[in-house]
Amino acid sequence: MARDTLVDSRQEILRTAARLFQQRGYDATxxxxxxxxxxxxKGGLYHHFQSKDEILFEIMNHAMExxxxxxxxxxxxxxxxxxxxxxxxxxxxxxxxxxxxxEITVMLHENHPLPPTLRRRINARKKDYIHFVESLMAxxxxxxxxxxxxxxxxxxxxxxxxxxxxxxxxxxEGSLQAHNLVPQFTELVFGGxxx
Amino acid sequence: MARDTLVDSRQEILRTAARLFQQRGYDATxxxxxxxxxxxxKGGLYHHFQSKDEILFEIMNHAMExxxxxxxxxxxxxxxxxxxxxxxxxxxxxxxxxxxxxEITVMLHENHPLPPTLRRRINARKKDYIHFVESLMAxxxxxxxxxxxxxxxxxxxxxxxxxxxxxxxxxxEGSLQAHNLVPQFTELVFGGxxx
Numbered sequence: 001m002a003r004d005t006l007v008d009s010r011q012e013i014l015r016t017a018a019r020l021f022q023q024r025g026y027d028a029t030x031x032x033x034x035x036x037x038x039x040x041x042k043g044g045l046y047h048h049f050q051s052k053d054e055i056l057f058e059i060m061n062h063a064m065e066x067x068x069x070x071x072x073x074x075x076x077x078x079x080x081x082x083x084x085x086x087x088x089x090x091x092x093x094x095x096x097x098x099x100x101x102x103e104i105t106v107m108l109h110e111n112h113p114l115p116p117t118l119r120r121r122i123n124a125r126k127k128d129y130i131h132f133v134e135s136l137m138a139x140x141x142x143x144x145x146x147x148x149x150x151x152x153x154x155x156x157x158x159x160x161x162x163x164x165x166x167x168x169x170x171x172x173e174g175s176l177q178a179h180n181l182v183p184q185f186t187e188l189v190f191g192g193x194x195x
Numbered sequence: 196m197a198r199d200t201l202v203d204s205r206q207e208i209l210r211t212a213a214r215l216f217q218q219r220g221y222d223a224t225x226x227x228x229x230x231x232x233x234x235x236x237k238g239g240l241y242h243h244f245q246s247k248d249e250i251l252f253e254i255m256n257h258a259m260e261x262x263x264x265x266x267x268x269x270x271x272x273x274x275x276x277x278x279x280x281x282x283x284x285x286x287x288x289x290x291x292x293x294x295x296x297x298e299i300t301v302m303l304h305e306n307h308p309l310p311p312t313l314r315r316r317i318n319a320r321k322k323d324y325i326h327f328v329e330s331l332m333a334x335x336x337x338x339x340x341x342x343x344x345x346x347x348x349x350x351x352x353x354x355x356x357x358x359x360x361x362x363x364x365x366x367x368e369g370s371l372q373a374h375n376l377v378p379q380f381t382e383l384v385f386g387g388x389x390x
Contacts, residue, residue, distance in 0.1 A: 027222030154379040161360025184349040
């Protein structure tokens with residue numbers, strides 16, 4: 001059990017489990033696999049998490065916390081709606097591209113079956129985020145006196161799609177990285193491809 | 196075996212398997228489950244597909260065929276780049292929202308581990324689609340003499356993200372349906388939220 005004390009946080013367990021789930025599939029990964037990969041005893045793992053469901057839920061919950069702490073919290077203080085939207089786009093892309101959090105945040109969108117109660121808690125947090133973005137879109141359009149043909153709701157879903165889809169194509173060695181992706185996606189949201 | 200002859204096509208098997216994979220998870224679904232759900236004998240199922248891997252590959256392959264037949268093929272004949280892009284956005288959204296194909300096309304983006312050879316064949320077809328969209332974006336920008344700050348590649352990934360993400364939030368009873376989503380997403384791509 002000596003090694004157990006070296007696992008400095010539940011977060012290390014969550015990160016390792018998230019990586020295994022992505023590599024092997026959720027169902028194909030056992031609690032034993034997670035414990036072995038961390039050089040933890042099975043008892044040591046169960047001390048932290050009682051089931052694989054609980055681990056999956058905590059991964060998704062942690063992903064929402066990361067998004068709330070690093071995206072929502074910092075932008076709430078920005079008075080100008082347009083500046084707030086620009087900051088949100090930048091910070092959200094940075095979270096999605098963060099090497100440290102990627103394995104956690106990707107799991108948020110995997111469609112693994114969770115028990116209904118836990119699933120509902122995650123979905124409620126996702127909805128809060130969508131509503132925040134939707135209201136922000138509306139505020140930006142009002143500030144610019146734009147009665148555009150794009151509804152705040154469609155714009156919010158489009159933005160979240162653009163950003164959350166990044167993990168499907170992103171390559172650390174590719175030409176699109178945060179420094180050029182952020183201004184391009186921002187430009188696209190505000191003015192489209194003909195901006 | 197009498198029921199076997201009633202399964203009129205491999206497509207019915209693929210559709211049922213795709214639905215089970217989404218509901219229960221790929222690993223948690225056995226060949227027996229697929230056969231039982233189709234009222235097929237196990238032998239009848241193995242007559243069509245030799246393994247679960249083969250079924251998953253054929254689902255993804257079929258999803259790419261649907262996309263090529265219903266999106267790429269019809270738009271290739273459109274001479275004007277802007278009209279071609281508008282048609283591509285509309286047709287791709289229609290495929291994603293099609294109740295008949297949804298269970299097939301959603302599987303395209305699930306990250307279930309496939310044997311490397313099969314995975315590479317799917318990825319090659321995905322890449323062809325991305326390159327088509329990327330070239331089209333470049334053509335539209337050239338036609339409008341727009342030296343925008345949004346590269347064709349970033350624009351292509353953004354569009355695919357917007358559209359492929361739809362299955363994460365779409366509800367058949369919701370207010371956003373093809374008839375209002377298509378013009379809004381099109382407007383967004385061409386002119387952004389302030390269009």
